[in-house]
Amino acid sequence: MSIEAAPHSTDLRQPAAVAAVIHPRWVRVTHWINALAMFMMIGSGWQIYDASPLFDFLNFPPQLALGGWLAGALLWHFAAMWLLVVNGIVYVTLGFATGRFHRKLLPIKPRAVVRDFLAALRGRLSHDDLTVYNSVQRLLYAGVLLAGVVIVLSGLSIWKPVQFKYLTALFGGYDTARYVHFFAMAAIVAFLTIHVALAFIVPKSLRAIIFGR
Amino acid sequence: MPQKRKAPTGIDAKLLIKDAAKLLPQPSRRLFLRGTLSVGSLAMLTGCDIVDGPTAENALRVISRFNDRVQALLFSESTLAPEYPESAITRPFPFNAYYSPDEAPDIDGESYRLEIGGLVDNKKAWTLAELGSMPRVSQITRLVCVEGWSAIGSWQGVRLSDFLKLIGADLRARYVWFQCAEGYSNTIDMPTALHPQTQLTLQFDRHTLPIAYGFPIKIRIPTKLGFKNPKYVTAMWVQNNDAGGYWENQGYNWFSGL
Numbered sequence: 001m002s003i004e005a006a007p008h009s010t011d012l013r014q015p016a017a018v019a020a021v022i023h024p025r026w027v028r029v030t031h032w033i034n035a036l037a038m039f040m041m042i043g044s045g046w047q048i049y050d051a052s053p054l055f056d057f058l059n060f061p062p063q064l065a066l067g068g069w070l071a072g073a074l075l076w077h078f079a080a081m082w083l084l085v086v087n088g089i090v091y092v093t094l095g096f097a098t099g100r101f102h103r104k105l106l107p108i109k110p111r112a113v114v115r116d117f118l119a120a121l122r123g124r125l126s127h128d129d130l131t132v133y134n135s136v137q138r139l140l141y142a143g144v145l146l147a148g149v150v151i152v153l154s155g156l157s158i159w160k161p162v163q164f165k166y167l168t169a170l171f172g173g174y175d176t177a178r179y180v181h182f183f184a185m186a187a188i189v190a191f192l193t194i195h196v197a198l199a200f201i202v203p204k205s206l207r208a209i210i211f212g213r
Numbered sequence: 214m215p216q217k218r219k220a221p222t223g224i225d226a227k228l229l230i231k232d233a234a235k236l237l238p239q240p241s242r243r244l245f246l247r248g249t250l251s252v253g254s255l256a257m258l259t260g261c262d263i264v265d266g267p268t269a270e271n272a273l274r275v276i277s278r279f280n281d282r283v284q285a286l287l288f289s290e291s292t293l294a295p296e297y298p299e300s301a302i303t304r305p306f307p308f309n310a311y312y313s314p315d316e317a318p319d320i321d322g323e324s325y326r327l328e329i330g331g332l333v334d335n336k337k338a339w340t341l342a343e344l345g346s347m348p349r350v351s352q353i354t355r356l357v358c359v360e361g362w363s364a365i366g367s368w369q370g371v372r373l374s375d376f377l378k379l380i381g382a383d384l385r386a387r388y389v390w391f392q393c394a395e396g397y398s399n400t401i402d403m404p405t406a407l408h409p410q411t412q413l414t415l416q417f418d419r420h421t422l423p424i425a426y427g428f429p430i431k432i433r434i435p436t437k438l439g440f441k442n443p444k445y446v447t448a449m450w451v452q453n454n455d456a457g458g459y460w461e462n463q464g465y466n467w468f469s470g471l
Contacts, residue, residue, distance in 0.1 A: 048361065049361070051359075051360040051361060052358070052360040052361035052362045070359065070360065071460070071463060071464035071465045072270075072273075072464060074359070074465065074466065075270075075273040075274065075276070075277055075464060075466075076273065078276070078277065078280050078466065079272075079273050079276040079277070082276070158361075160287065160470070160471060161295075161355070161357060161471050162292060162293075162294045162295075162435065162436050162470075162471040163287045163288065163289065163292055163470070163471070165292075165294075165295055169295075174355060174357065174363050175363060178361060
């Protein structure tokens with residue numbers, strides 16, 4: 001019986017999953033390159049932060065930091081920045097060019113965000129169709145893109161407060177730009193905490209970002 | 214004449230120690246990748262032996278040299294560092310070094326000579342009085358430390374490009390190297406040496422440079438990080454080979470431009 005059923009079952013088992021590519025290859029490749037770049041930027045950034053903390057109550061433990069000491073962390077930070085920025089430009093360009101951003105992230109309506117957020121809290125948010133983002137996802141993915149732009153620009157204004165002095169001025173000067181850079185990091189880390197936790201709660205989403213479907 | 218040293222005024226002792234301690238070299242500094250191994254996650258990068266300290270360190274240093282070239286391209290001799298009003302000066306202005314303030318070199322201004330060498334027509338050594346008689350420029354600019362903090366100070370002295378022209382330096386040479394009394398040293402690129410705000414500094418806030426800020430001579434470069442602004446300078450060489458520097462040789466980025 002099982003022998004007879006086998007040829008049919010491969011066709012019938014998951015027709016929807018076979019048809020729909022959730023994440024095209026370029027999304028998956030840039031996603032994982034970005035994950036690696038983020039890991040290096042955040043780890044080394046925490047080590048750099050510790051050299052001159054912005055808040056008395058906050059120091060990052062050395063076990064979580066990358067680079068071992070300030071010079072090492074700076075080497076990592078200014079090496080990984082190329083990976084982050086080049087990969088980010090490819091991702092954002094393709095995101096607009098293919099219409100993926102428009103298709104996946106819009107519209108974001110406040111009422112729908114509240115509705116989906118409350119549904120998520122009650123554990124009633126559907127994950128049956130991973131090709132469609134719910135409103136909370138749309139808001140968070142658009143938000144983290146914005147935080148990505150802010151962290152790169154504020155980082156440039158800290159790195160080059162003379163050559164890019166107008167950019168630095170836009171962030172309220174050198175010292176303020178450091179705080180902007182820090183809070184953009186904090187926003188990204190908060191996003192990552194939710195993002196990674198949900199990927200493990202809904203394992204098929206993790207499979208989709210690795211295998212595409 | 215301003216050769217007689219004054220005790221540094223307006224310097225907070227606690228701040229001095231705190232800032233000095235932060236830059237103290239750690240015994241682990243040569244092994245800066247050790248800490249990363251405990252993260253463990255780096256192992257996922259591999260296939261190759263990137264977790265092998267020296268290999269990764271070399272790769273990172275190659276990228277750091279690449280970043281030197283990028284920064285040299287971004288640098289413009291006509292782009293000036295922002296200048297600030299007197300009211301913006303950070304008081305007390307922090308002392309910063311890899312040693313405590315009482316270990317700072319105590320140089321006798323009367324017998325001091327600035328040695329000149331390398332690709333220069335006139336290698337005569339300069340006294341403080343001779344340097345003090347040259348036309349003076351002033352700036353109130355932000356000093357940005359590699360650690361992240363910044364402070365606004367007021368510096369007066371001789372424009373370095375004027376001095377280099379006066380002594381007949383070969384302005385096509387690639388580097389200017391500074392030797393300091395305590396063993397510190399720095400090499401800077403010629404375009405930065407010729408930048409209009411790069412200053413052979415004799416005064417802080419219109420008073421003779423206090424010991425804490427580099428008596429008798431500091432090189433003030435508002436287009437570079439603080440550690441590329443040598444204090445207690447005793448010799449200046451114009452040359453084509455890169456002689457490195459105290460922190461640069463330990464892994465800090467060479468160009469360190471702002």
